[in-house]
Amino acid sequence: MSDDLFKILNAAQQHLDAGSADLPPYSAHPLGESASAILHQVADRLQDNYPYAHPLYAGQMLKPPHPIARAAYTLAMSINPNNHALDGGRASSAMEIEAVAALAKMFHWPQHLGHLSSGGTFANLEALWVAGQLMPGTAIAASDQAHYTHSRISSVLGLPFVTVPSDDRGRMDLTALEPLLATQNIGTVVVTLGTTAIGSVDPLDQILLLQKKYDFRIHVDAAYGGYFTLASNLSPETRTAFDAIPYVDSIVIDPHKHGLQPYGCGSILFRDPAVGRFYKHDSPYTYFSSKDLHLGEISLECSRAGASAVALWATQQLLPYTPGGVFAQGLESSHAAALELHHRLTESTHFLTPSSPPQLDIVFWAVNAPTPETSSALAQSIFDEAAKNDLHLALAKLPVRFFPHNTWLDTPKNDSENKVTCLRSVLMKPEHLLWLDHLWQRLQAAAVHEVASIPQ
Structure with a gap:
């Protein structure tokens, strides 16, 4: 929590407390000297997470709450x-x-x-x-x-x-x-x-x-x-x-x-x-x-x-729900980022994309390989390699029919059991549009590292 937000929250807390100032004073659950050490232990434990709030986290549906939501929740x-x-x-x-x-x-x-x-x-x-x-x-x-x-x-x-x-x-x-x-x-x-x-x-x-x-x-x-x-x-x-x-x-x-x-x-x-x-x-x-x-x-x-x-x-x-307002613009940025990522993936020789662009802000793609099995293995490798460079994606096992009919020639498209492991990105942060070049550079680097030697 930023210093400015902490100051705002502290002032709001004092204003809230003033509403019951006429009641007899009491002290409930005072924190002793050990509280600081325990909270530092909590902070240490919580570091064992992915950086969900950062734009380089572009994996699952994890969007950080707005600072005012955090403050209002804490106040309540x-x-x-x-x-x-x-x-x-x-x-x-x-x-x-x-x-x-x-x-x-x-x-x-x-x-x-x-x-x-x-x-x-x-x-x-x-x-x-x-x-x-x-x-x-x-x-x-x-x-x-x-x-x-x-x-x-x-x-x-x-x-x-x-x-x-x-x-x-x-x-x-x-x-x-x-x-x-x-x-x-x-x-x-x-x-x-x-x-x-x-x-x-x-x-x-x-x-x-x-x-x-x-x-x-x-x-x-x-x-x-x-x-x-x-x-x-x-x-x-x-x-x-x-x-x-x-x-x-x-x-x-x-x-x-x-x-x-x-x-x-x-x-x-x-x-x-x-x-x-x-x-x-x-x-x-x-x-x-x-x-x-x-x-x-x-x-x-x-x-x-x-x-x-x-x-x-x-x-x-x-952030009222007004068309054209700041909140709506954030959603539009997420959709624009998904469209741009889909475009770059389509132009790349390393990846395979569905024929239609994303309808919202979720993008999925496969790795260019001769079979779904090879593509799936490479997707896992790129997922791991990208994480080493602080780009966090997601994986999804999806039907091969989501890709054009000539993607894997020997794979029947009408078989519901036929699936391929895809890379997947949820670009739900408004900042993702501004960070797309950073995401793309890291994804390309991971792809070059894992698939550059694979015959196309």
């Missing part, structure tokens, strides 16, 4: 509010309602029911639980590139689950979806706007057309990609999918990904507030401090960190 933790009931988090509950309203407004929902959650998994669980209440006995359908949490959650809820094949770009295949819908066994289709592996965007606009023909709910899992609705530089195809969000039944988005928040901050939104009736329950000891809505009355989770709401609210005040 001096109270440690619980946003289940107003008894435990009166101010933070009000801030959560306002923060969730800002998320809903971003998706053009003037009316909604929603709340924050501990993460996308639990938020998706609530969406599918409500879907099961409304469409009992019917199945949940999601693409084979959707997050594995949906099949797992369906099993937990006792709901049938159907996997829909994806096309060669990792999007839900509508020619495979429609026959499944025609059986009338599908109650909810999970549409992913930003898959975890490659950032692909399902064709939501076309799925909405199918909804007019068949009776099913649409749940959008935008845990990763949802904030890109603010970006102005998406492809027309991707833009059309995001513009269809206002017409779906429920949405999940994770502020702890692109929303610049600490972990433990997901959210679930329903377009129809009437689904709140499914949450109704009685508590003999919880809801007595106010007749106003307690967030625990519209949530399956009980105790939740009110500090998450405070941090999100503060970040939204500094």
Whole structure:
């Protein structure tokens, strides 16, 4: 934490403490002389990590929280509010309602029911639980590139689950979806706007057309990609999918990904507030401090960190969800960085790229080699070599059909078991665009070291 931020936080803490200055003084949990040594031990232990906050970390979906989110979370933790009931988090509950309203407004929902959650998994669980209440006995359908949490959650809820094949770009295949819908066994289709592996965007606009023909709910899992609705530089195809969000039944988005928040901050939104009736329950000891809505009355989770709401609210005040604003520009920078990296990879003799550019900010590529097996081995070698030069990437085992049909001549493209280990980069930091030359130089150096001697 920078000195300036520490000073700002210290002044804010004093202002917060002044609000209870009329109470009798007391001292709780004073730190002894050993505290400093213990915290230094903690710092030593925490050095055993990748440099997640640095632009040279371009691997998994790890984006550092904004300094104001860190400060607001820390400030709130001096109270440690619980946003289940107003008894435990009166101010933070009000801030959560306002923060969730800002998320809903971003998706053009003037009316909604929603709340924050501990993460996308639990938020998706609530969406599918409500879907099961409304469409009992019917199945949940999601693409084979959707997050594995949906099949797992369906099993937990006792709901049938159907996997829909994806096309060669990792999007839900509508020619495979429609026959499944025609059986009338599908109650909810999970549409992913930003898959975890490659950032692909399902064709939501076309799925909405199918909804007019068949009776099913649409749940959008935008845990990763949802904030890109603010970006102005998406492809027309991707833009059309995001513009269809206002017409779906429920949405999940994770502020702890692109929303610049600490972990433990997901959210679930329903377009129809009437689904709140499914949450109704009685508590003999919880809801007595106010007749106003307690967030625990519209949530399956009980105790939740009110500090998450405070941090999100503060970040939204500094960086509002305005098209063309600073927050939106950060998303546009990430997408621009992904497009530029894809272009450079396509021009390189060392690498193989999918035929279509990235839809969001996730890029994947294979190593130019005669077979998927050789390519996979080289990908691992380049991954290791790049890390030695402080460039941290990720690996993903993906279907060979994601690459052009002539990439590996002796490999059938229609075999779902045929996969290749790819290098993968999530360029989710706005700084990645400015640092792209540094990333590229290190990647090229690793490739030269590992594959320059391989016959092309």
